[in-house]
Amino acid sequence: MSGPNALRAEPTRSVLDRLHAEARGDRLRFLKLAPRILAGLARGRSFFEIATPESMKGCYIPVSREQGELLYLTARALRARTVVEFGTSFGISTIYLASALRDNGGGIVIGSEIEPSKCTRATANLEASGLAGYADVRLGDALETLRELPEPVDLLLLDGWKDLYLPVLELVRPRLRPGAVVLADNIFTFRKALRPYVEYVQSGANGFESTTLRISDGFEYSVYIG
Numbered sequence: 001m002s003g004p005n006a007l008r009a010e011p012t013r014s015v016l017d018r019l020h021a022e023a024r025g026d027r028l029r030f031l032k033l034a035p036r037i038l039a040g041l042a043r044g045r046s047f048f049e050i051a052t053p054e055s056m057k058g059c060y061i062p063v064s065r066e067q068g069e070l071l072y073l074t075a076r077a078l079r080a081r082t083v084v085e086f087g088t089s090f091g092i093s094t095i096y097l098a099s100a101l102r103d104n105g106g107g108i109v110i111g112s113e114i115e116p117s118k119c120t121r122a123t124a125n126l127e128a129s130g131l132a133g134y135a136d137v138r139l140g141d142a143l144e145t146l147r148e149l150p151e152p153v154d155l156l157l158l159d160g161w162k163d164l165y166l167p168v169l170e171l172v173r174p175r176l177r178p179g180a181v182v183l184a185d186n187i188f189t190f191r192k193a194l195r196p197y198v199e200y201v202q203s204g205a206n207g208f209e210s211t212t213l214r215i216s217d218g219f220e221y222s223v224y225i226g
């Protein structure tokens, strides 16, 4: 294929630049949320009970550019046609994945977002990127919205709330094709919460081979052997 890939071409490039710049404001947004989260933790509540999707609706919490490029390259290498995403937020990761599908010649990213305002913004950002035809962001709890999926799934990104990585993987697993890749974010920050997930994919007993990539906040890279 000749010409720039979708990530380097307009309008996608400018939309990604804008979204990554807006996401830098997360530092301040987290600072504002910190007292409430710390008070809740001190009262014995879990992080995921306090930091609800509604309370975090202003936060982008996206994949880094480095992770986005890895998502793009992985989807290209797999010649992916069907990609599933748990946790879409404002659509940054979805744009990297949809770009790969465009450059692969077609396909769909099935995203999932429980927070209505984020789902609307993600859909608008995909439209602004010229990639609306390669993505379907489903509004609601991923455990419900990802029940109906086309087969086979070539790539799965896990980037929603961490207590649901294993249940979402179990839901999508019957649709994964041998050789499918599963990428899971935030392995370092949520080491304890994600330990059961990492053990599941690394044990060799559940059909996966897996390693933790030391990029950004830790990206678990798993291949479904079948």
Ligand SMILES: C[S@@+](CC[C@H](N)C(=O)[O-])C[C@H]1O[C@@H](n2cnc3c(N)ncnc32)[C@H](O)[C@@H]1O
Residues within 6 Å of the ligand: 053, 060, 061, 062, 063, 086, 087, 088, 089, 090, 091, 092, 093, 094, 112, 113, 114, 115, 118, 140, 141, 142, 143, 159, 160, 161, 164
């Ligand atoms: C870390 S952010 C995703 C960032 C996104 N992948 C990106 O790179 O831009 C996690 C998102 O998961 C969403 N979420 C949390 N629980 C969910 C659930 N049960 N179903 C669908 N989305 C959920 C949150 O609202 C939040 O927007």
